[in-house]
Amino acid sequence: MNKKSLLIIVGLLLMAMALVACGGGEDTASDAQVAELQSQLEAAQAEAAEAKAMLAEAQQTTGGEAEVAAPAGDGQTIQTIRDRGMVKCGGNQSVPGFGYINPDTNEYEGFDIDFCKVVAAAALGDATAFEIRPTTANERFPILQSGEIDVLIRNTTWTLSRDTQLGADFQPTTFFDGQGMMVRKDSGITDLAGLEGGTICVQSGTTTEKNLADVYRGMGVDIEPVVFDDADKTREAYDAGQCDGFTTDKSGLVSQQILLAEPDAHIILEETMSKEPLGPLTRHGDNNWGDIVMWAVNCTIQAEELGIDSTNVDSFMGGDDPVIQNLLGEAGDLGAGMGVGNDFCYQVIKQVGNYAEIYNRNLGPDTPFDLVRGLNTIWTEGGLLYSPPFR
Ligand SMILES: N[C@@H](CCC(=O)N[C@@H](CS)C(=O)NCC(=O)O)C(=O)O
Secondary structure: OOHHHHHHHHHHHHHHHHHHHOOOOOOOOOHHHHHHHHHHHHHHHHHHHHHHHHHHHHHHHHOOOOOOOOOOOOOHHHHHHHHHOOEEEEEOOEEOOOEEEEOOOOEEEOHHHHHHHHHHHHHHOOOOOEEEEEOOOOOHHHHHHOOOOOEEOOOOEOOHHHHHHOOEEEOOOOEEEOEEEEEEHHHOOOOHHHHOOOEEEEEOOOHHHHHHHHHHHHHOOOOEEEEEOOHHHHHHHHHOOOOOEEEEEHHHHHHHHOOOOOHHHEEEOOOOOOOEEEOOEEEOOOHHHHHHHHHHHHHHHHHHHOOOOOOOHHHHOOOOOHHHHHHHOOOOOOOHHHOOOOOHHHHHHHHOOOHHHHHHHHHOOOOOOOOOOHHHOEHHHOOOEOOOOOO
16 A cells, blocks of 8 residues: 555544544534544545555556565575475477487487576586476476476577466577478479478477468468477378478477488478577566576576686686686675575586587587587677676
């Protein structure tokens, strides 16, 4: 309630009580005075009710920030993670290179899985303290909303509607991607228009499905989408010849290509159909946890920019460069300020590596994908990866 209105009401009540308590004689309030006080009291109450309604409206539009500095739930996620001793990540299990179960080790591996390790190293100082909850495209957002996972790291595109309508907050992009199209080499198709009148295999619950319709409508070219609800079914249908084309993020196509019966019999067309910035999502409302995930990702990028990696990080300890002292937690209290260890970035680099190490381990020249870094290079080398300062 508005303080001014409250004071007016209290004042009027006290005056009314004093007048009534005084009893008869000259000091007794006349009926007219009581009626006047009554009407002033009612006016003040109406003003207070209006102020209360305005406050409630302001709280609704700002997510509760009008009255409370920190939004509801702020800081709860890191506490839950500490209590249970591990981070729960929503992930993928059928996208080699990004999120999949290695059949030899039965362990989750991939670029997105490594970023789950990055988060665990930052939150708990232990990159092994995590669990992957595999998710399909359709179920990923409800699982984050419900609190079943702490963070979703699964080739998920940052879009305005997802950011504002699904109770999610996007953290820094870990992979700048775009949608592509795969066709059989022997089809003779060399561009998107060449698929006119053809069928295209696509997964539901994705940005891919909508982009496909939009791009072809824009080109004035008719195609027929054939929709499946998971990656395996989509790829298998294309491989079995049910579709002339197969579309998803270009990273997803490169990944799925190695699972086709004859990988070399297919090509990915040059054209890029959309922007697909992929990265982690936290639940809207816990800004503290969002900050931890954000700065854990930034740490991998900042470390690469400074030439610090898992093999040499110890040699940077004890130096006198304030930028590096801050990054590694030897000076200041950047980690403590958000509720994790001051050495959170040191732990990320030491236990998981910098961005280049993570990229190369999963997608680089020594992997079956040999994916050029392109936009996913550091800004100093002409790419889009750029960490704000650690200070
Ligand atoms: N980036 C797009 C597409 C992401 C997506 O779900 N891609 C598919 C095809 S690679 C996938 O990961 N499927 C995994 C699965 O269904 O298990 C999005 O956020 O909607």
